[in-house]
Amino acid sequence: MSAVTRSASAPEPLSPTTGEPVSTPARRNRLGIWLCIVSDATGTVALLVAYSYLWSLNVNSAWAPPKDAWADALPFWLIVLGIVVAAVVMWWGVRGIEAGHRDRLIVASVVASVIVVAAFVGQIVQLATFPFGPSDGAYASATYWLALATAFHLFLLLFLVTAILNRTRRGLITVANPYHARLVAMWVTWICVAAFLGALFATTMTVSPNLDSPSFGTFQE
Amino acid sequence: MSDTAVIHEQAAVPQPAQHGRPGGMLRHTSIITGTVAGLVLAVITYAIGSHYFVPWGEQNADFSQVGLDALVAATYVAWVIGFMAGIGAFAGPIRWALGHDLTHADAEYMAGRGQGKWRYWKYTTDHKVVGFQYLIMAMVLLGLGGFLAMLIRTELGVTWAEVFDPNFYNSLIGTHGIVMVIAMIIVVAGPLGNFIVPIMIGARDMAFPRLNALSFWLLFAAVPPLVSNLLLGGMRDGWTVYQPLGNQAPVGMIGYQVCIIVFAFSTGIASVNLITTIVTMRARGMTWNRVPIFAFGILGSSIMGLVWFPMFQYSQILALSDKVIASSFYIPQMGGSVWLYENLFWLLGHPEVYVIVIPATAALLELMTVFLRKPLFSYKIAVAGIAGVVGISSVVWVHHMYMTGWAPAAGYPFMLSTELISIPFGFLVLVMLGTIWRGKVWTRLPMMCVYAVIWCKIIGGITGVYLSDVPVDQYMHGSMFVVAHFHFMLMGAGLFAAMGAIAYWFPKMTGRILNERIGSIGFWTAFFGFQLTFGSMFIAGLQGMPRRVLQFDNAFNISNWASTIGAYIIGIGMLVFLYAVIHSWRNGQPSGSNPWGSKSLEWQTETPVPLENFPVLPVVTSDPYDYGVPDPYDEIERELTDEGAESTVGAR
Numbered sequence: 001m002s003a004v005t006r007s008a009s010a011p012e013p014l015s016p017t018t019g020e021p022v023s024t025p026a027r028r029n030r031l032g033i034w035l036c037i038v039s040d041a042t043g044t045v046a047l048l049v050a051y052s053y054l055w056s057l058n059v060n061s062a063w064a065p066p067k068d069a070w071a072d073a074l075p076f077w078l079i080v081l082g083i084v085v086a087a088v089v090m091w092w093g094v095r096g097i098e099a100g101h102r103d104r105l106i107v108a109s110v111v112a113s114v115i116v117v118a119a120f121v122g123q124i125v126q127l128a129t130f131p132f133g134p135s136d137g138a139y140a141s142a143t144y145w146l147a148l149a150t151a152f153h154l155f156l157l158l159f160l161v162t163a164i165l166n167r168t169r170r171g172l173i174t175v176a177n178p179y180h181a182r183l184v185a186m187w188v189t190w191i192c193v194a195a196f197l198g199a200l201f202a203t204t205m206t207v208s209p210n211l212d213s214p215s216f217g218t219f220q221e
Numbered sequence: 222m223s224d225t226a227v228i229h230e231q232a233a234v235p236q237p238a239q240h241g242r243p244g245g246m247l248r249h250t251s252i253i254t255g256t257v258a259g260l261v262l263a264v265i266t267y268a269i270g271s272h273y274f275v276p277w278g279e280q281n282a283d284f285s286q287v288g289l290d291a292l293v294a295a296t297y298v299a300w301v302i303g304f305m306a307g308i309g310a311f312a313g314p315i316r317w318a319l320g321h322d323l324t325h326a327d328a329e330y331m332a333g334r335g336q337g338k339w340r341y342w343k344y345t346t347d348h349k350v351v352g353f354q355y356l357i358m359a360m361v362l363l364g365l366g367g368f369l370a371m372l373i374r375t376e377l378g379v380t381w382a383e384v385f386d387p388n389f390y391n392s393l394i395g396t397h398g399i400v401m402v403i404a405m406i407i408v409v410a411g412p413l414g415n416f417i418v419p420i421m422i423g424a425r426d427m428a429f430p431r432l433n434a435l436s437f438w439l440l441f442a443a444v445p446p447l448v449s450n451l452l453l454g455g456m457r458d459g460w461t462v463y464q465p466l467g468n469q470a471p472v473g474m475i476g477y478q479v480c481i482i483v484f485a486f487s488t489g490i491a492s493v494n495l496i497t498t499i500v501t502m503r504a505r506g507m508t509w510n511r512v513p514i515f516a517f518g519i520l521g522s523s524i525m526g527l528v529w530f531p532m533f534q535y536s537q538i539l540a541l542s543d544k545v546i547a548s549s550f551y552i553p554q555m556g557g558s559v560w561l562y563e564n565l566f567w568l569l570g571h572p573e574v575y576v577i578v579i580p581a582t583a584a585l586l587e588l589m590t591v592f593l594r595k596p597l598f599s600y601k602i603a604v605a606g607i608a609g610v611v612g613i614s615s616v617v618w619v620h621h622m623y624m625t626g627w628a629p630a631a632g633y634p635f636m637l638s639t640e641l642i643s644i645p646f647g648f649l650v651l652v653m654l655g656t657i658w659r660g661k662v663w664t665r666l667p668m669m670c671v672y673a674v675i676w677c678k679i680i681g682g683i684t685g686v687y688l689s690d691v692p693v694d695q696y697m698h699g700s701m702f703v704v705a706h707f708h709f710m711l712m713g714a715g716l717f718a719a720m721g722a723i724a725y726w727f728p729k730m731t732g733r734i735l736n737e738r739i740g741s742i743g744f745w746t747a748f749f750g751f752q753l754t755f756g757s758m759f760i761a762g763l764q765g766m767p768r769r770v771l772q773f774d775n776a777f778n779i780s781n782w783a784s785t786i787g788a789y790i791i792g793i794g795m796l797v798f799l800y801a802v803i804h805s806w807r808n809g810q811p812s813g814s815n816p817w818g819s820k821s822l823e824w825q826t827e828t829p830v831p832l833e834n835f836p837v838l839p840v841v842t843s844d845p846y847d848y849g850v851p852d853p854y855d856e857i858e859r860e861l862t863d864e865g866a867e868s869t870v871g872a873r
Contacts (some may be wrong), residue, residue, distance in 0.1 A: 014234045017328040018425070028428045028501045035493040039527050046535035046565055050550055053561050062549070062556030134548045138556030141548035145539070163318035170320040172237075 013176050026179035033183045037190045044194045047149055051142040051201050058208035060215055065140045069131035070206045075122060076199035079150060082119035083157075083195050086112040087188040090161065094185045097178045102168065105181055109165035112188070116161055120154040123147060139206070146198040153191045160184045237322045244330035245316070250309035252342045252441075258307025259300045259442070266299035267292065285471075291545045293453065293472045297446045297479040304442045309344040313431045332430065334832055344438060346430035349830055352416025352730070354437050355407055356723075358444075360799070362404035363716075365448070369397035371792055374754075376771065378785025380778045387771050392455025392473070394769055399447065399460040399477060403484060405711055406526075406573065407440070408719045409580040414495055414519045417726055420823040420830060421513050423504025423839045428497035432490050439487035447480035449473070459769060461570070464551035464562040468543050478541040485534030492527035495519055504822065506841035513821050513845045514603050518583020521607040525572045525579075525614060533569035536562055560627045567618035575614045577711055579607055581718035582649050582678075585671050588725040589656050591819045592663040592671075596846040598655030602648050609645025617642055620689050624698045632691045639689035643682060650678055666740050670721025673748050677713025681706060684759070702762025705755040713751060720744055720798065727802075728816050732828045733809030736801045743798030750790025757783035821845050 012021040055063060064070075093108025127147050132140040164184050167173050173181050242248060271277075275288035305311065316323070323331070332347040333340030340350055341357075373393050376384045385393065419427055427433045450456050454471020467474055499520045503512065539550040540562065549555030551562045583603075590597050597603060619628070619635035653675055662668060684706040687693045697703060727735040761780040766773055773781070815824040820843075826835050 016234055016236045017323050017325055019234045019325075028497050031501055032429060032493055032497045035496055035527060039489045039493065039531055042528055043531035043535055046532050050535070050539060050561055050565070053564075054550070054556060054558060057558055059553050059556050059558050062554065134542070134546050135555070138549050141542070141550055141555075141557070144548065145542065159314075159318065166318060167320050172320050172322065 013174075022177045022179065026177075029179060029183055030186075033186050037187070040190065040194070044149065044197065047142075047145055048197060048201055051146065052205065054138040054142055055205050055208050056210060058210040058213040059138065061213050063138045063208040065132040065136045070139070071126075071130055071132075071143055071202060073199075073203035075126040076147075076203050079119050079122050079126070080192070080195045080199045082115050082122070083154070083188070083192050086115040086119070086157075086161070087185070087192045089115070090164075090181070090185040090188050094178060094181050097168070097173060097175060097181060100175045102171075102174070105168045105173065105178075106165065109161050109168060109181075112161045113158065113165060116154055116158045120151065120158060123151040123154055127151065143202050146202050150195050150198055153194060157188060157191055160187060234325070236324045236326075239324050239326065240321050243324065243326035245321075245327065246312045247309045247331060247344055250307065250312075250344060251339070252308065255304045255306075255308030255438070255442075259302075259304030262303030262306075263296050263300040267296045270295050289472055290475060293475045294479065294541060294545050297475060300445065301439075301442045301479070301483055305438065308438055310435055310438060312344075328430075329832070332426070332832055344434045346426070346434050347832065348415050348419050348427045348430065348433055349730075351427075351433045351437050352412045352414075355411030355415055355440075356730075358437070358440065359404055359408040359411055359719075360802075362400055362444070363408065363795075364799075366397050366401035366404055367792060367795060369393050369400065370788060373397060374785040374788035377773075377781045378788075380773075380775070380781060383771065385771075388457055389451075389455060390771050391457035391459075391769070392451055395456040395459050395462065395477070396447070396451060397460075399456075399480075401711070402460060402573065402577075403440075403444075403447075405577045405715050405719075406488070408716070409584055409722055410491070410495070410519055410522050410576075411437075412730075413515075413584060413722055413726060414491075414523075414580065416730055417823055418495065418516055418519050419498055419502070420729075420826060420834050421821055422499060422502060422507060422516055423822050423835070423841065424498060424502035425833045425835070425838070427494050428502055429494050432494050436487045436491035436494065439483055439490070443480045443483035443487065446476040446483075448476075450476035461566060462540070464540065464543075464557075464559045465553070467540055467562075468552060475541065475544065478537045478544070481537040482534055482541070485530045485537075488526045488530045489534075492523040492530070495523040496527065499523075504839050504841050510600070511841055511844055513587055514597060514600065514607075515580070515583045515587040517604055517607050518580040518586075521583075521611045522576050522580045524611055525576050529569040529572045529615070532565050533573075536565035536569075539565075560622075560625065563622050563625060563627065564618070567621045568615075570621060571618045572614040574707075574710060575610050577715045578718075579610060581715045581722065582653075582674070583607065584722035584725070585667075585674055585718050586649070586652060586656070587821070588667045588721065589653065589671055590846045590848060591725075591817045592665060592668045593656060593660035594663070594848045595656065595660050596844070596848060598652050598658070600844075600846065603652040606645040606648030606652065609648065610642060613638060613642040613645065620694070623691050623694045636689055636691050640686060643686055646682065650675065650682070665724075666735065666737055666744060667721040667725040669741065669744060670717050670724065673717045673744075674714050674721070677709050677717060677751075681709030681713055685710065697762065699767055700762040701758045701766045701768050704768050705758035705762060708751075708755045708758075713755075717744075717748065717751075720747075723802070725817070726823075727805065728812030729814075729823055729828055729830070731806050731809070732812055733805050734812045734816060736805045736809060739801040739804065740798060743794050743796070743801055745794070746797060747791050747794025750787045750792075750794055753787030754784045754791060755787075757781070757787065820847060 012023060014020065015022050015025050018025065057063075089108045089111045093105035093112075096102075096104025096108065127144070130140070130144070130147075134141050134144040161184060164173065164181050167180065270292045275286070275292050277286070279287040281287055328346075331345065333343070333345040333350050336343070336345075340347070341353060345351070372385070373390070376390055415427070415433065419425070450473035453473035453476065455473045456462060456477045457470060458466040462470075462474065462477060499512070499516050539548070542548045543551055543557070549557040551557045551559055553559065586597060586603055617635060617639045619631050620639045623632050653671065657671075684702070688697055688703060688706060724735045724740060727733070757780040761777050761784070764777060764780070766777045766780075812828065814826065814828040817824070822839055822841070825839065
């Protein structure tokens with residue numbers, strides 16, 4: 001919904017701090033969140049590069065965890081599924097508030113909060129129950145960090161969706177000013193992508209293709 | 222102009238409920254509460270951690286204390302979190318989540334209204350205050366890094382004795398390197414990007430004022446862990462801290478790693494803020510081809526910082542993880558790779574050179590037009606040069622790894638890309654020369670800096686082309702030649718440009734003119750010392766002297782004596798320049814609002830700059846460098862005056 005359409009029906013509210021129409025800071029916020037996503041994406045790419053690089057090299061044949069105890073794939077995908085559902089629900093809520101249905105955003109943010117809590121707890125449980133420790137080879141280290149990154153994302157997301165719930169309940173997110181909810185929905189969507197990529201790498205790139213890796217030495221002599 | 226009128230009628234804007242006095246919790250927080258909270262949390266963390274989690278007496282295979290790395294890391298993290306909480310950084314997000322939105326009075330309090338000089342020590346959101354905070358921080362870091370450089374040169378100059386313990390000397394090298402890199406990254410983009418750019422583009426503040434304060438105070442919190450490394454065994458592996466040396470280093474290394482992780486957050490946030498401000502908050506009429514070149518420089522620098530700093534950050538997160546929880550990203554016997562570290566590190570490590578140099582160069586391009594009273598020579602080529610550097614900087618990092626053995630076949634493509642980047646960078650030098658060409662120079666201190674920087678860029682640029690060649694690099698790498706080269710780029714082109722930029726914008730920031738005589742004495746003294754120091758270092762490098770050594774052959778004595786004398790001369794020059802800054806700040810000649818007669822927007826508002834920058838938001842109607850081009854409004858005014866005169870004559 002464009003600002004023009006809204007302003008035809010009702011005067012656009014003004015930002016209390018700057019006095020601008022709220023769509024003006026909303027434009028800035030939208031670009032800001034895109035830039036945050038770019039920055040976070042670069043960090044995620046760094047982790048994925050680390051994972052795939054070590055997977056492809058299999059340095060000193062030490063990529064695999066002890067006894068080939070790879071992580072179970074199911075928890076990764078269940079967590080991704082949870083985040084995807086949370087994202088879909090948040091967008092459903094955002095569309096609702098834009099159409100004038102405040103209750104839809106409240107319901108959506110409650111549901112999303114519950115899902116994110118469940119996903120976060122699931123992520124912690126997964127971290128605690130991996131069949132290896134972070135020091136059990138390169139795969140174990142890289143997988144731990146992919147899971148930790150998702151846990152960090154979920155923790156941040158939990159703060160954001162519960163804040164949206166509270167702000168909607170208090171009437172601060174309205175049909176004329178739904179922008180913060182939209183920003184959070186954009187962020188959840190990015191978290192879906194990040195979690196999906198992490199799960200994809202951790203579950204499909206397990207056994208290294210480099211089974212005859214040269215010895216790179218230990219640098220300990 | 223109706224929008225502007227609405228902006229100032231704050232009373233007409235409905236306000237959310239005011240919770241308590243304006244400013245809320247931030248009324249009670251400052252650098253003091255931040256420091257106390259940081260120290261308290263750090264001490265508590267250390268006490269609990271050492272009591273419950275560190276089995277004192279148990280040693281690792283390298284005889285280090287088991288658990289000490291984790292304890293030190295947790296203590297540093299506790300310091301950062303405690304400091305940020307204590308200064309009030311979390312108040313904004315918590316208020317937002319609770320639905321206690323800021324009122325206009327809250328926003329004004331947070332911007333520092335009515336708080337006098339105390340606002341410089343608080344979580345203040347006004348971009349001008351943040352600009353000053355960055356300026357002071359940059360000066361402190363430059364002073365610290367310079368002092369460490371003096372110690373290093375003392376060691377190398379005293380060829381007949383050993384002044385420092387070798388391990389401490391190595392730590393001096395590493396700490397000097399990273400302190401100076403951080404200082405140079407912030408020295409232009411921090412003070413001037415924050416103070417000048419919003420006014421220059423006709424905005425009232427940065428896009429995200431609270432993030433602006435956050436970025437500065439994160440930087441502030443990141444510095445103590447870095448400096449404290451000298452007390453905890455030091456960082457002995459240079460500022461690059463290659464693996465697995467970093468992993469085998471004493472716990473002081475953790476201070477470096479925590480510092481970089483936090484500093485990268487700070488830079489990312491600052492980049493988001495600067496990009497958003499420049500893209501979305503330009504004054505009406507300021508189309509992209511009217512944006513001052515300095516704003517383009519800051520934009521380019523911020524884009525590089527935004528995209529590449531996370532790589533640097535993750536290189537250190539993973540290194541910290543290897544050290545603290547014994548993961549194996551960089552430990553070969555456990556499946557890690559040292560090349561992974563080098564790739565992640567240099568993915569930022571090289572663009573960082575341009576993060577430093579591009580805003581500094583753009584600042585000089587900006588001020589040249591003023592002191593030459595003519596338009597920038599080929600504005601579009603300058604913009605293309607900045608864009609080219611930003612783009613190509615992402616594909617040059619491997620030239621730092623020619624000799625590591627990583628992907629030898631990649632050497633030649635990266636040699637080509639590295640040489641290619643000299644083309645857009647050369648654009649910027651050519652624009653400088655073209656602007657000077659046939660100009661009537663108003664020779665003031667900022668212009669002297671322009672000449673100095675052109676000289677340094679030519680020397681640093683040409684020697685950089687040598688080093689980008691794989692065959693030459695095989696001989697030169699790891700030598701003093703490399704040290705001299707990058708000092709010509711970072712210090713010669715970066716720091717001298719920063720001095721010129723600060724001299725130029727000093728009147729707008731402080732309301733006073735920088736003392737020209739004392740400033741020039743300091744500047745030229747430092748410049749002379751610089752040539753002596755690093756010119757001699759080129760010779761030592763060509764003779765074959767390796768870098769990062771404590772002892773060396775007598776054949777290198779003369780060049781090292783000369784370098785050390787030059788370094789002391791730089792130190793004297795910088796102290797004189799610092800005196801000029803402080804003296805002028807307190808007692809300098811009042812400048813008025815536009816002492817240089819500049820046409821750009823920041824000079825059109827009054828000095829000192831009011832809290833909201835402009836009484837009425839400006840509308841831009843001409844290019845920023847239309848010196849010598851007739852002003853259309855002058856024409857209209859003249860015509861009106863002529864008509865008036867004619868009608869008067871007719872009436873007679």
